[in-house]
Amino acid sequence: GQNIDQPTEMxxxxxxxxxxxxxxxxxxxxxxxxxxxHAGEAPTFLSYNVxxxxxEKGRFSSFLSRSKGYSYLLLKELQMKDSASYLCAVxxxxxxxxWGAGTKLIIxx
Amino acid sequence: xxxxxxxxxxxxxxxxxxKSLKCEQHLGHNAMYWYKQSAKKPLELMFVYNFKEQxxxxxxxxxxxxxxxxxxxxxxxxxxxxPEDSALYLCASSQDIQGVTYEQYxxxxxxxxxx
Numbered sequence: 478g479q480n481i482d483q484p485t486e487m488x489x490x491x492x493x494x495x496x497x498x499x500x501x502x503x504x505x506x507x508x509x510x511x512x513x514x515h516a517g518e519a520p521t522f523l524s525y526n527v528x529x530x531x532x533e534k535g536r537f538s539s540f541l542s543r544s545k546g547y548s549y550l551l552l553k554e555l556q557m558k559d560s561a562s563y564l565c566a567v568x569x570x571x572x573x574x575x576w577g578a579g580t581k582l583i584i585x586x
Numbered sequence: 587x588x589x590x591x592x593x594x595x596x597x598x599x600x601x602x603x604x605k606s607l608k609c610e611q612h613l614g615h616n617a618m619y620w621y622k623q624s625a626k627k628p629l630e631l632m633f634v635y636n637f638k639e640q641x642x643x644x645x646x647x648x649x650x651x652x653x654x655x656x657x658x659x660x661x662x663x664x665x666x667x668x669p670e671d672s673a674l675y676l677c678a679s680s681q682d683i684q685g686v687t688y689e690q691y692x693x694x695x696x697x698x699x700x701x
Contacts, residue, residue: 508688510688518694519676519692519694520692521692572683572688573631574631574690576628577628579628
């Protein structure tokens with residue numbers, strides 16, 4: 478079966494760096510997505526990786542290793558507004574998005 | 587503002603009621619989706635429409651009935667629901683269902699409670 482694993486919850490301190498991991502097992506691979514979802518709001522797109530390596534976008538970076546079925550989202554200079562759930566999703570060979578359950582990130586002052 | 591709107595934002599209904607959820611996208615996209623989001627569970631894809639044609643129905647019970655009259659509007663008709671159907675129902679749209687970049691834009695969701 479298809480599976481996406483990510484930690485349920487993480488806690489970090491304002492100003493610090495946090496890495497949220499995602500491992501996947503899917504039938505085929507057409508890219509990996511990270512979305513941010515604040516409580517009670519819609520998920521919003523953060524990043525897309527289809528090739529191995531690191532994609533940097535401001536304070537957020539996303540890494541992919543296809544051979545290991547692994548990705549991480551790196552958040553730097555954490556701010557209180559980064560408190561949210563972070564969803565990992567993989568597009569399979571049928572172009573369907575397979576979603577993880579999300580990682581709830583709690584930022585403490 | 588994501589360009590995808592959903593109404594109502596909150597809905598409480600009894601198991602014998604009939605109600606409809608509405609989604610509208612203002613982005614000129616060709617594909618629209620219904621998802622169910624339950625606490626601490628992955629997003630569950632329910633239905634996919636591409637150019638108004640349904641392309642996916644992921645074994646969703648018949649008490650959920652989608653309708654897509656045009657590429658901008660999507661409805662989810664609900665009848666004789668069960669308490670376990672209580673969840674956040676999210677609508678999303680994308681330029682197409684296939685492609686190198688496939689970003690989905692989500693609406694704010696309808697929080698459904700079945701009593």
